[in-house]
Amino acid sequence: MKKEADALLIESMIEGLSLDQKITLVSGASLWRTQPIPEQGIPVLKMSDGPNGVRGDGGSSAASFPVGICMGATWNRALIEMTGVAIAEEAKSKDVQVVLGPTINLHRTPLGGRNFECYSEDPVLSGELAAAFTTGVQSQGVGACLKHFVCNDSEFERHTISVELDERTLREVYLKPFQIAIEKSQPWTLMAAYNRINGVYACSHHGLLNETLKGEWGFEGLVISDWFAAKETIPNALGGLDLEMPGPSQVWGSALRSAVDAGDVPETVIDDKVRRLLRVLAWSGRFDDPEEKPESSIDAETHRSVAYQTAAEGMVLLKNEGVLPLQASNIQKLAVIGPNVKQFRIMGGGSSSLKPHYVSTPLGALSDRFPNMEIAWQTGCPTYKYIPPPEAALLSPTQGGDSQTAPGLRVKFFRDTAQEDLIRERVIGQSTVHASLLAGAAKAMTLEGYYRCESSGRYTFGLLSTGRCRMSVNGQEMIDNWTAPEPGDAFFMQGTREVRAELILEAGEEIFLEMVFEANPEAMFKGLRYGILEPQFEDPISEAVALAAASDACLLMVGTNDDWETEGHDRDSLDLPGDQDGLIERVLAVNPNTVIINNSGAPIAMPWETAAPAILQCWFAGQELGRALVDVLFGVVNPSGRLPLSFPKAIEDMPAAGHYPGSNGQVAYGEGLEIGYRGYAARNQAPLFAF
Template sequence: MNEAERLSLLKQLTLAEKVELLSGKGMWVTGSVPRLGIPALKVTDGPNGARGDGASGKTAASFPVGICLASTWNRTLLAEVGVAIGQEAKSKNAQVLLGPTINLHRTPIGGRNFECYGEDPLLTGELAAAFVNGVQSQGVGACIKHFVCNDTEYQRHTISSELDERTLREIYLRPFEIAVKRARPWALMSAYNRVNGTYASSHARLLRDVLREEWGFDGVVISDWGAALETVHNLNGGLDLEMPGPTRTRGQALVDAVSSGAVAESLVDDAVLRMLRLMEDTGRFAAPDPVPEEAVDRLAHRALARRAAAEGMVLIRNEGLLPLDFSGAGKVAVVGPNALRGQIQGGGSSGVSPHYQVMPFEAISAALSNAGNKPTYAVGCHAHKYLPLPPQGALSVDGQPGMRLRCFHGDGQMPVLDQLIQADYGFIGGLVLGGLNGERIAHPFTATLEADFLPEQDGEHEVGLLSAGLTKLFIDDELVVDNWEQQTPGDSFFGMGSAEQRARVSFSAGRSVQLRIQFASVEALLTGLRFGILAVPLKDLTSEAVEVAAGAESVVLVVGTSADWESEGNDRGSLALPGEQQRLIEAVLDANPRTVVVINAGAAVEMPWLQGAAAVVQAWLPGQEFGNALVDVLTGAVNPSGRMATTFPGRLEDTPAYPYYPGEDGKSPYGEGLLMGYRWYDAQEIEPLVPFGHGLSYTRFAYSDLEIERRGGVVTVRCSLANVGERAGQEVMQVYVGPTDSVPGRPVLELKAFDKVHLEAGEQTTATLTIAEDDLAWWSLESDAWTPADGSYRVAVGASSRDVRLVGELVLP
């Protein structure tokens, strides 16, 4: 369909039909106009996989989260992952993928940091462009998000990010600008928050003047879910599509606004034309009929997920312990709360139901079995925020594993849903009850969950319940947890749920009890519930872990967070590892110095024990191949080449946003200005715990012979790069540029170019990177424009922001 055909179709639409196309019909589908053959468009979360509508029960490939992908510093790999996730989206019959997430790590405790690509705008923008190109090569639109300054979950629906134009332009808009100009994404998501007082979904200066007029963006602007709050201001401000449905601010309200002259119909027409073009670009007109979702577990995707996870893991410290030789290893102990049930992804809208999950203990056991060896195991401590779900197999209905879920409309007579839930027990696993077949179940409704629970241990168990809605939990018809009559607000369900209510109950091992949960909806965007059961430990778990570690030749200690701690909807309260994990780490390191500490977390954590550890691996939240990828890195099957895409501070108090976070009176001042991330630590001369760009290898690289050349508005940086070790490996060459003479408030150095180079042992090459002189310009508040970067500049080439190997000078013009 060409432009003339789209215009012809537009002329046949009534105003009401035009408005229908600019609103959601369901949670994941848009409106349609069947009489003219205009189909609905389907979208899917998220950045690390394609979940689908969440109601079909179909599994999906789970790739590493954004920060793990970013830590590869590998554009080619990001494009490959984009291709694969585009294919995954097509298996879910979705035309638009809601990702990547390219907000920045302004504070290390941001709840969605795991989704993002780190703290640097250049790195984020370059990798996002590669990912978008990969997705869209499959005929699936990529929707970059969240535009803009959506950098905290605190009061996320209303907070106003307050910052000057220079900070906005050089830091927070920059990754979006790079992605838009280099990859031309077909969609962009406007954020919940306000920017200098104006809602991002109504911000005409950003959405119309900057995004469309300056950058040339011609795609569809989609609201974050529930972020379209202003009928007139949203459309006039540049928002094309309100999601989800049914509409709250469009429909007749927008028809009336056009009729009254508050909104020009020409703006509606422009938005409709963009929607029609997106449908054409994604093949929706050629295949308009809904197709059932599929779970397609491709071998190629398995291999890619494993390779991406391993390449994203960062070797932070290694005092000669790694790589481990599992073929001839002595006794190996695997310890820690994330060893048996690790975390492959974060919480919130980005999560998928994976085809499978390989955990560290499972993968290490498989690797050791080849040598006739078996690891020992101890949990060491618990680190949950909410009580964990019972293990699969502990719940059953008439001998079948799972729970019986029944949903009723208001009268409660005939169930609209009655089924056995076997995959994470449905919405009790934290999944928002999005409805049936992608359609929302209208409020009011009730639900019951029932199953027989078979305890494995005698004695006391903790039982917990939380919900977005009203809930009660019964055991053998006795009320145990009442989260109905009185609730305490919590941060579950994107901040819309209750705090967890807990009780203690005694069970007998092997004696089944009946568990029943009652649920009633409330008037809210999201509804759902979650429960957990955990046996109270009969002995000190840390002491048990110390005993296991002391009896081993080497220890793999896997600690970290979970999707409850790192989640959309709430920021973390501190940098500390949850629970008693710090005590566990210190005790195990003391018991066995041959311990490698694996951090299974999607953001910065405190490491007061770092200098006492022989080896530390930052594994992030690495997707379904977690365990296999970790074994690859630990054994040297993969030479680690991940580099930090975000700074790990020694203390939260050292971080740039600390004096200003979270803000007050509905405003969050960006008082640190340009000095965000590594720029702050350089300017303040603060030693970070782990610097931006840092990452070790099992080989060594040498830099020499720096050359800097200017020609035709391009700066070329060359140097000799050699692998002087005994293994093949990959080095990330990083180029930082800053003014020779310090300027108050201006970064000392900023990343301006990077490349990942593979070298065999003993191989040498000339690495060449280029920087457009326009990319060195700075935004002048006085002239409200980009200003050429005239003057003398220091060019630093090295392996991290703090590991500079070569320094040269650049004079502009």
């Protein structure tokens, strides 16, 4: 009955709208919201990333669930549906009606920058888990959004590249996860990708959007553009795109009105787009509760439990020669070594990142579980691509700080570059500040506050942005990334190169930091990132090896981070960053009771694999990574995860090796159906670790 009533209401609303009002509705109002028409009873629809937690506008904290590849390694539909339920409950706390996830592109190459965000190289596993996730989300009256439709399987030239493939490969491999999810869970929305398919932009692809998706599969929901992916007024309108995001409009608006007036786009086409948007508003209950509410944080115990269970079930024991589970009674001194001990990663980089409610760290979880065990740690070697962020606890907006003040720097957002028209100010503990998220109209921002040094020695500072920026310490300019900023690859390839500077400081010293940022008006996103690297050992690997040799057991935590695995660019190779391979080889030589823990979101090369007695893949496992990891290592939880993709011995072995990354604006999916394990099977070739 409600479906019929909603349909009647929607048709009545469409009849009462002018053409200009209809065109207003099919383009966003801002970064995350659609246009309301209050006089017609049409409220805002609010969306948010994403697939492993709901960021909201970026100010309030959110639950951080394991990333997609870790979910994929569980092979557990029921658990992923529970994760979807929890994410929907988080969405409601942010007054979000549509969660922009799940991400169900395929692991065509292990170098894909967003592999961590996707479930698998297998289309059926991806589709089944996407259906479970979507079912969980939508059971709570929140919409899911399948993305990115279709063939957005790497980040190389993703905004323009044309994926060239045959019809059978397209249907049996790359469309299959979307088809399964749509048929089994009826998602409310779907996101059209940036790339082209056989020369046609995904947002304009009549054959895929109108004929296959809406026609053959009967999709009744809303097709949303990826952010800034809508590029063509008439082709987008006729091709099946329903909502241009974000707002304000770049290609529709007045241009779409002119196209309708000229007879190039029938008004009935606009009506169908509006109808689909109004359906989502009806399904979400927005017509009954139209007022937008402030965002809040709900650190629910049930969400902690789901995050823990997913993290634990997703960890994969790749190799074990009798080392695991560790026996605490046999360990008096435990060495915890590696660049990912202190800078361990719970999520990848890009749009899926968020501010977690809390983080269970490996060291913290070990200390909590074994208060009487001697636990010592060393970094071993640096792996940073950019200078790493400082600990938020060492930052304060006031000198000396106090327990009543949130840790971080005071950030002011301005509408003008003269820094006179203040939009808002707040204390932010994160070193990457997205002005686009926190104050969309900002053209400039300032950061200031105090940093407390914990040790004496040479500190390294780094600064980059999507415009121009500079940093001063104690009133003296130290970094000039303002006068002649050079292009870099941060912020989705829109950022500057990082500029660095060094300073000798003493333990206990408190320095005053000031940063100024001015946005590049041509950049799609506005933001700044700073880092502070503490003094390092002259020979950190030797220090770590000495610790390993003096310990009963060693946990060697290696991997990547969100500098290397992120939306915006692919990895250059399978190699671990820095000299981690050298660190691993030297530690294995002095302590046979060593467990290699790989904290990455994708496969890595393992030239030391034969010498390692135990290898555990822990992925980017969300806010409960520490507790889940310790429980797996010490036998409280069985590591039941199974790889959702193949780990190649070398990058040349991957089935797509001869057809990646592409050239001259095209990439041929020349391996056809032989993606991932299918390719290894077809060639009778063994990977390092099999799907």
